[in-house]
Amino acid sequence: MPPADKLCTIHNYTNRRKAGPDMSKQVFPGDELSSIEEYAAGYGAYDDGQSVRASIIGQSVLNSQERVIGSSGPLVPVPRPGDTVIGEVAVTLSSRLIVTIRFVNGRRVTNNVECVLSTRNIRMRIVALAGDVMVLKIVSILNGNIHATVDEPQLGVLFTKCRRCGLGVITHRDAVKCAECGWIDDRKLSSEFGQSGFVKAQ
Amino acid sequence: MGTVSILDGLERKLITDSLDAGRRADGRALDEPRKITIETGTIPKAEGSARVRLGKTEVVTGVKVNPSTPFPDTGDKGALICTAEIAPLAHPDAETGPPSEGVIELARVVDRGIRESHMIDMSKLVIQRDVSVVGVFADNAVLDDCGNLFDACSYASCAAILDAKMPTWEMVDGAPKMVEGASSELPISTIPVSVTMGRIGRHIIVDPDATEWMCMDARITITTNSDGNICALQKGGREGFSFEQLASCADTAIAVGAKIRSTIESSKQRS
Amino acid sequence: MGGRESDLVLLNSDGIRCDGRKIDEPRRISIKAGVLNNANGSAYIEFGDNKILAGVFGPRDVHPKHQSDSNTGILRVRYHMQPYSVPERKRPAPSRREIEISKVIKEALLPAVILESFPRTAVDVYIEILQADGGSRCAALDVAAVALADAGIPMRDMVSACAAGKVADTIVLDINNEEDQAGQADMPIAVMPNSGQITLLQLDGILSTSEYKKCIETGLVGCKLVYELQKKALKERYFGGQGS
Numbered sequence: 158m159p160p161a162d163k164l165c166t167i168h169n170y171t172n173r174r175k176a177g178p179d180m181s182k183q184v185f186p187g188d189e190l191s192s193i194e195e196y197a198a199g200y201g202a203y204d205d206g207q208s209v210r211a212s213i214i215g216q217s218v219l220n221s222q223e224r225v226i227g228s229s230g231p232l233v234p235v236p237r238p239g240d241t242v243i244g245e246v247a248v249t250l251s252s253r254l255i256v257t258i259r260f261v262n263g264r265r266v267t268n269n270v271e272c273v274l275s276t277r278n279i280r281m282r283i284v285a286l287a288g289d290v291m292v293l294k295i296v297s298i299l300n301g302n303i304h305a306t307v308d309e310p311q312l313g314v315l316f317t318k319c320r321r322c323g324l325g326v327i328t329h330r331d332a333v334k335c336a337e338c339g340w341i342d343d344r345k346l347s348s349e350f351g352q353s354g355f356v357k358a359q
Numbered sequence: 360m361g362t363v364s365i366l367d368g369l370e371r372k373l374i375t376d377s378l379d380a381g382r383r384a385d386g387r388a389l390d391e392p393r394k395i396t397i398e399t400g401t402i403p404k405a406e407g408s409a410r411v412r413l414g415k416t417e418v419v420t421g422v423k424v425n426p427s428t429p430f431p432d433t434g435d436k437g438a439l440i441c442t443a444e445i446a447p448l449a450h451p452d453a454e455t456g457p458p459s460e461g462v463i464e465l466a467r468v469v470d471r472g473i474r475e476s477h478m479i480d481m482s483k484l485v486i487q488r489d490v491s492v493v494g495v496f497a498d499n500a501v502l503d504d505c506g507n508l509f510d511a512c513s514y515a516s517c518a519a520i521l522d523a524k525m526p527t528w529e530m531v532d533g534a535p536k537m538v539e540g541a542s543s544e545l546p547i548s549t550i551p552v553s554v555t556m557g558r559i560g561r562h563i564i565v566d567p568d569a570t571e572w573m574c575m576d577a578r579i580t581i582t583t584n585s586d587g588n589i590c591a592l593q594k595g596g597r598e599g600f601s602f603e604q605l606a607s608c609a610d611t612a613i614a615v616g617a618k619i620r621s622t623i624e625s626s627k628q629r630s
Numbered sequence: 631m632g633g634r635e636s637d638l639v640l641l642n643s644d645g646i647r648c649d650g651r652k653i654d655e656p657r658r659i660s661i662k663a664g665v666l667n668n669a670n671g672s673a674y675i676e677f678g679d680n681k682i683l684a685g686v687f688g689p690r691d692v693h694p695k696h697q698s699d700s701n702t703g704i705l706r707v708r709y710h711m712q713p714y715s716v717p718e719r720k721r722p723a724p725s726r727r728e729i730e731i732s733k734v735i736k737e738a739l740l741p742a743v744i745l746e747s748f749p750r751t752a753v754d755v756y757i758e759i760l761q762a763d764g765g766s767r768c769a770a771l772d773v774a775a776v777a778l779a780d781a782g783i784p785m786r787d788m789v790s791a792c793a794a795g796k797v798a799d800t801i802v803l804d805i806n807n808e809e810d811q812a813g814q815a816d817m818p819i820a821v822m823p824n825s826g827q828i829t830l831l832q833l834d835g836i837l838s839t840s841e842y843k844k845c846i847e848t849g850l851v852g853c854k855l856v857y858e859l860q861k862k863a864l865k866e867r868y869f870g871g872q873g874s
Contacts, residue, residue, distance in 0.1 A: 183865065183869050185788065185861050185864060186779055186784075186786065186787055186788055187787030187788055187822065187823065187824035187825070188824070201784070203744060203784070205786070205825075210787075210824070212744055212784035212785055212786065213779070213782050213783075213784055213785070214780075214782075214864050214868055230868065231671070231780065231781065231782030231868070233670070233688075233689060233748075233781065233782045233783065234670060235689050235748055235751065245364060245365070245366060259366060267452075267690075268451070268670075268688060268690030268691065268751075269690060269691040270689070270690060270691055270751060271691070288365060289365070298747065298749070300700070301700035301749035301750050302749075302750075316365045316369075318365075353369045356366070356373060357373075401681075401760075402681065402714055402715070402760055403679075403761070404679065404714075404715075404716075404717065404761050404762075405714040405761075408714065417666075419712075419760055420714075421712060421713065421715070421760075422714070423713070423714055423719040425718075425719060442713070442722065444722060446685075446710070446756065446758050447685075447708065447754070448666060448668075448669050448672070448684070448756035448758060449666075449668060449685075450668050451668060451687055451690070455708055496713065496714075496719050498713040498714050498719075498722075500712050500758065500760075502683060503666050503667050503668055504668060505667055505668070
């Protein structure tokens with residue numbers, strides 16, 4: 158069996174049920190799952206114009222309420238909408254941040270894919286600095302970019318440094334204060350600021 | 360130390376906290392190498408071959424033995440060429456194209472250990488003096504890079520050289536001609552074993568794994584021969600070692616190397 | 631494909647080939663999925679005396695950047711032979727043959743992979759030939775398709791490949807190295823087994839139109855056998871070898 162983190166569960170579907178032994182089956186890319194009249198292609202499936210077919214190896218997954226069929230299987234290192242990611246701020250621009258993704262739902266990834274965080278509607282002088290570690294939620298994949306949000310208390314900066322002297326900071330109400338020089342600065346802080354439990358020995 | 364990202368710093372802290380508490384992240388003792396498995400004869404079409412796993416690191420080495428033209432100044436000796444390559448499937452950062460300086464260093468350190476220990480008696484690899492000699496090519500392919508490629512390639516090269524069958528050639532009309540059905544082992548005089556140690560802060564660890572390798576301040580590869588003498592060295596990394604540290608590293612290399620040498624020797628007996 | 635004169639009996643009067651096989655019998659094939667630690671997907675195949683490893687990375691960021699496409703992910707394939715994989719030591723730099731095979735394998739896989747949901751990324755397929763025998767491009771393609779599926783890359787279908795050819799005036803399945811050297815034709819074929827689309831087809835040698843059709847039909851029978859073995863390898867990795 159592959160490691161458990163290589164198998165995904167489809168958490169995007171509400172009322173998902175793994176079809177009973179008579180319904181759920183092991184599927185391989187190209188296997189026919191249903192006709193297009195019966196079900197729509199969900200995650201792990203595609204529509205070839207006549208049939209819905211599996212696109213990844215896995216267990217077939219049926220959502221009979223929404224009439225969607227798909228397959229669960231090995232995960233690719235690219236996040237999907239709804240996933241939580243941890244990454245490093247690569248670039249800061251006037252109205253957005255580019256963040257290189259390092260963890261997807263707690264799983265270390267090495268594919269250097271970036272996501273975009275719009276900062277236009279965040280009323281803060283500094284949301285994050287380049288090099289900061291942030292936790293974000295993926296909202297969409299649009300026009301070739303992966304878009305993320307920080308609009309939840311647990312989302313935002315996990316680790317940062319003082320903008321003036323580059324040393325460690327402590328939280329100071331909603332802001333951060335340099336432990337060395339006392340400089341106080343804005344950041345969109347995560348409620349889990351400073352917690353490094355996601356880093357594990359490989 | 361150069362600029363280290365916050366994530367790298369967190370990873371390093373995990374490793375050093377564990378070392379300060381007297382253990383390694385994977386539970387090994389400081390002077391304990393990872394599990395070594397050696398299979399020989401993996402590539403039957405090569406004259407010699409070995410697949411070595413050092414923890415999760417994996418190397419496949421093939422040895423080719425061909426007649427070759429000697430260099431003008433060494434017509435009384437055979438030729439040895441040892442190469443190394445990190446296949447791009449071995450690591451997300453491994454690249455296609457010309458070898459990086461790190462890969463060239465890897466190949467040269469592995470080559471030096473075998474060459475300088477005089478593992479193969481090159482004077483016995485002469486078909487006709489100054490005209491034709493035997494060339495031994497040991498090509499190392501790293502297929503999974505999970506740290507310490509120096510030792511993995513060195514053990515794989517040794518095991519593949521020990522596994523190699525050398526055809527016999529005779530000179531016919533000024534050119535070497537293979538004698539059907541006559542082959543022998545390569546003339547082996549000693550078995551060199553490299554032991555790579557890394558320094559992280561004040562701790563010295565044997566056979567660093569991938570995460571430890573990323574965190575090392577300095578490293579040293581010490582190759583010893585069957586007599587327990589030191590025959591090749593390579594210090595690397597962005598910081599240094601004290602004299603006392605180096606003295607103790609040599610003792611470790613000899614002690615750890617002796618056990619690994621018997622593993623390499625028994626890989627030959629099994630095949 | 632020289633049809634070179636030799637003492638080798640390619641096909642005897644009982645219809646047995648030089649390695650003891652019947653005309654419609656493939657060589658021994660075994661495939662294992664998930665053999666590497668760092669790659670996102672991987673597989674190993676032994677196909678006759680071919681020993682081939684494939685690793686897949688991605689979808690991941692693209693270097694150089696100008697290769698990236700904002701509408702879709704791209705597929706890149708590298709077929710590479712180890713110096714010791716062939717009788718005469720091969721220089722490590724890629725040859726023209728390796729570059730061409732990389733391209734035909736990429737084009738054989740492209741119709742199968744679905745990369746539209748991974749814009750600006752690349753999926754890299756790296757194939758290492760550890761030991762080469764006849765039919766290495768088909769074996770390489772078979773193992774690459776398993777590695778892609780192991781990586782969870784969405785695919786419309788598997789891709790299964792096998793060669794057929796002409797030896798001693800007879801169409802035979804799965805040409806080995808000796809038959810490749812001394813036979814009359816070698817035709818590697820790859821197919822997407824569910825859709826029936828043929829995504830790789832090459833020919834070295836001379837065939838009549840009827841032999842050409844027979845040769846494709848024979849090759850497709852081999853592809854079908856390979857397809858079952860590809861599924862078996864994936865099944866062992868993901869379902870522990872249990873029946874469905």
